[in-house]
Amino acid sequence: MVFLDLAIKIDSSLHPNLQVQLKEVKLMNGMFAVMDMEELIPVGSCMDGSKVNTPTDYGDVDILLVPKKYVLNEQxxxxxxxxxxxxxxxxxxxHANIFKNVxxxxDCHVPVMVLKQIQKHFFRLVTYFVHGTTSGGTPGNGGxxxxxKRSGVGLEFAKLDVNNFDLNGFVGQQWKGVDKLRILGKLIDSSLDVFIDFGLNKGKEKPMTRRKGKKVKKECTSTxxxxxxxxKAVDVFTGKYKEEQSDADSPNSCYSKNDYFEETEIDPENGDVTIRYINNLDIDESDESDEDSDDISASMPVAIESNYDDEDSDDKKVFLPKxxxxxLVPAFKFDDWPRPAAEWMTRKREWPSEEIVQKVVECGCHIVSKRPLFLELNGDPTNEDNSPESDKTNTFFRLSFSQCELILAKSLTETQKCCWRIxxxxxxxxxxxxxKVLASYHWKNVVFWVSEETDPSFWTEDNVLFGVCKALDFxxxxxxxxxxPVYxxxxxxxxxxxxxxxxxxxxxxxxSIRKNPIGYLQLFIESPPQSLxxxxxNTALKTALKNKNSKVEYVLDTMVDSVRDFPKLATDEDFYSRLPCKMLEFWQLMKYDMEETVTSNKFCEFIGNVDTLLNKVVSKLHSEEDKSADDEDSITKTVVETAGNILSSITGETSKYAHINREAIHALTESATAFCEEKSVDHQKAFGGVLSALTSTIDERLKAKPSSSSTVLHGASAFIEIVTENVLNVSESAQSTDVPSVIKSFLSKFGDKLLSHDHAKEEDFDLD
Incomplete structure (x- = not known):
């Protein structure tokens, strides 16, 4: 009983930080399920009940990143x-079609770089999760x-505590924050790109060429x-946006260094067409682009280091609490059960049951990019070469049974899990x-072997010590x-x-532990190990401070990129039939998450209205196979009425800007009704209502708090006025807006607004 009492003191709880990460995975999977393209699979101790915490180490989350569209042939x-x-x-x-761009x-085997570098050809939506997990705010003082870091199988992410660390003193530079004017320009530019794809190009035999991202040596300023x-906005809305203006070499265009583009090559002999996805951000930040580069991890605005850094490097190192x-482990799923594991299905065993065996086989396996521990490495994984260059020629993948092991772990009794934690x-x-010979994974395999050889009736609380001794003897x-042996x-x-x-x-x-298992366990409880x-x-810290803008821009770029790819991704015949239900499932996940944290009555009302809208629409879409005109009218009415309720709950009758927002709501509601009823939509009226509301709101804010007015508000106000003048006031016969004059007018208005501000400061005039 003394041993059991000590075992109970082992902290196996899931830390709140890990719970948050797992919740993010669940929400992201809900979004991915809409497209049914990719999947995040949390595995390991966070999921199997074997977690062992210490005061300075509560573990991490292991997540498989799996492209569901690409299922490999085990043969x-x-x-x-x-x-x-x-x-x-x-x-x-x-596999020829799957790896045609690799x-x-x-001329035979696939390099591991297709997984480890999270290539865009295989991973599209998952980039949202990778970026969201690996990037974030880096405050100037504390936080x-x-x-x-690159690991042997993927990426290792860590969030570090810098509350008691002189961050600026270490990196030798001051954090300057986000350039809001630059982000505003980027947001407008990205939104226009989407509008061009789905608005101006719709129904055209020869659509306008989408702007191609191109690497530039000199980064564009916010100005x-x-x-x-x-x-671009003036050109688009006055009808002047031509194909030649979307050319990548346009002298008036600025490109983010995070953009991707597609390069098409045609073989003159056989006519084969190859599409190569080019990513223009290289980890080594060289000036020359690599035509074979398709590394999403390289495009993330963070410094990615090798997990096994050279101790003699001149780059200064700092140690921070985790x-x-x-x-993050990218993996491919494959069909059938692996041949080397065929013997496992037919073994004579005490555990697991035939039902669990069948469930494991049906679950299937994955492969990850991992090479064997060769003899020449002297048993030390840190001697492996996991550089991106090596990944181009390394063809070793490893079978991953992580999902299978999770099923087995959940079938263990609490006594078996207790032994495992000890x-x-x-x-x-x-x-x-x-x-450094053994790791936690070795003990997992030992627990499985011992469980397989032991009668299930053995695993009682009284036998915890004997179970541990069995495993130690094994x-x-x-x-x-x-x-x-691998299990x-x-x-x-x-x-x-x-x-x-x-x-x-x-x-x-x-x-030594086997001779005194109680004493060693007591020593662990009384003096738990301190993790390093x-x-x-220093380079990684500098990059984090420098790339504050890049992180925001990366989100915009990946969003636009995914929206553009939507028609190509939605190729399944049943995609549109399953889309409403998948969207509803995703909403339910979001709703549950929001209801746990929201306290505002107004926001609760908003959530309820969205829920009503989605449930009614999905219900009516699936009520009958052949829908009548009455059904369509009912759906239209439901959408328009509920959308109005949602907008009303957001703005509120007592809101300071309610009279302004009602103008925009009215214009949008009229347009939505006309669109649903397939009537002509007055685009200028709708667009004008929104612009008018935005202008009024900005002006009201500038009047209310002039001392806190920012450059971005003045810039936005001037921009909206110019767009209003040159878009809403042009006639069908007068679409020859002089772009240089428009720019000159914008700068003039912008300057006037800044100079008219009584509390203007010198830094307000620095657009960069």
Whole structure:
């Protein structure tokens, strides 16, 4: 009972920070389910009940990033005879279409870079989650700092505490904040791009060419960006936006360095067409673009370091406490059960049951980009070359049974999980450093092996100590034989490549624990191990401070990119039939999350109105296969009426700007009604109502609090006035707006507004 009492004291709770991360994964999966293209799969100790916390380390979240559209053929895997859980993926036959844009190694095998670099060809929507997880606010004084490192299988993200650290003193520069004027220009420009794709191009035989992102050596200033956006807006809404104006080499265009573009190549001999997705941000920030580069992780506005940095590097390092972390592991799913694991399905066993075995097989497996621990690495994973250059020629993938292991873990009894946590406590406190032979994953496999060989009736509270001893004895035998078998692939050795002398040291430590399991557990409880602070480089900190704008722009670029790809992604025959239900499921997830945190009555009313709208529309869309005209009219009425209620709940009758917002609501509601009833829509009236409301709102704010008025408000006001004059006041026969005059007028109005501001400060005139 003493041993059990100690075991109960092990903290296996899920830290609030990890709960938040898992909630974000759930919401993101709801959004991904709408397109049914990609999936995030949380695995590991956060999900299987084996978590062991210490005061300075509560673990991380392990997440598989899986493109559901690309399911590989297991018959095209070439398994390594010396490492049966490792394989090479052939790029021919059924895989030829999947990897048509990938440069194969020796014209045969797929390089691991397609996964590790989270290539855009395979991962589209998942970039939202990767960016949201790995980037974020970096305050000038205190708070948290996000860092990303490459690992052997993907990306390792960590949020670090900088509350008690002189951030500016370390990096030698002052954080300047976000350039709001630049972001405003970028937002307008991106919105116009979407409008061009889905508005002006709709129904045209020869649509306008979408602007292509092109790498520029000199970054556009905020002044150039806002002017470029103004020119584009005037051209679009006066009908002057021509195909030649969307050309990538236009001298008046500014491009974000986060843009992607497609390059089409035609083979003159056979006429084959190849589309290559070009990403113009390189990790090494070289001036020359790499034609083969398609690395989404490289485009993220954070400094990505190697997980195994050179200790002798001149780049200064700093150690910071870890707030939270996540391992992001891109993976491919494949059909059928892997051949090297065929024996697992038919073993004679005490556990798991046939029902669980069947569930595991149906669940399926994944492959991740991981090479074996070769003998020449001396058993040390830090000796691996995980650089992007190496990933172009490395073709080793590894079978991943993470999802299968999760099913098995959930079928364990609480006593078995208790034994598992005790073994992990030993690992953390006494086996996790030198000699570095064993890891938590080794003990997971041992628990599965011991459970398989033990009668289920053995696992009672009275036998916790005996269960732990069984596992320790199993590990001792494995270390003596220099072979720890993978649970699903009996012939794969988890400690292949480790030197015999270091295995002997680990063996001696495990034998010592076996002789006194109670004493070692008590030592862990009374003196838990202190985890080392997270190491980050000076370069990474500088990049985080410098790229504050880039993070916001990255969100805009990825949003526009995904919206543009929507027609190409929605190719399934049943996509539009399942879309309403998928949207409703996603909304229910968002609604549940918001209801947990929202306290405002007005916002609760807003949530209720949205819920009513979506449920009514989806219900009516699926009420009958053939819908009558009455059904369509009812849907139209429901949409328009509920939309009006939503807008009313947002603005409120008592709002200071209610009279202004009602103008916009009225104009939009009329347009929505006309659109639903397939009547002509007065675009100028609707557009004018919104612009008028925006102008009035900005002016009211400037009058109410002139001392706090910002440059961006004056710029927005001047911009809207110019657009109003040149879009709403032009006739059908007079569409020859002089763009230079428009720009001159905009600058004049902008300057007048700033100079007329009694509380204007010198920095207000610095548009950059």
């Amino acid at each position: 095209l895997f070439d398994y390594d005879p010396n490492y049966p859980a490792f394989l090479h993926v052939r790029g021919d036959s059924d 440069k194969l190694v020796d 948290t700092f996000n860092t990303v 150039n960006i806002i002017l470029s956006a103004a020119m 707030v939270s972390s996540a391992d 073994l992990k406590a030993y690992q953390k406190a006494f086996l996790g450093t030198e000699p 590990m001792i035998r494995c270390l003596q034989e220099r072979f720890i 699903f692939v009996r012939n794969e050795n988890l400690i292949a490549g480790c030197k015999h002398e270091v295995i002997d040291k680990a063996l001696a430590r495990v034998i 602070p997270y190491r980050v480089s």
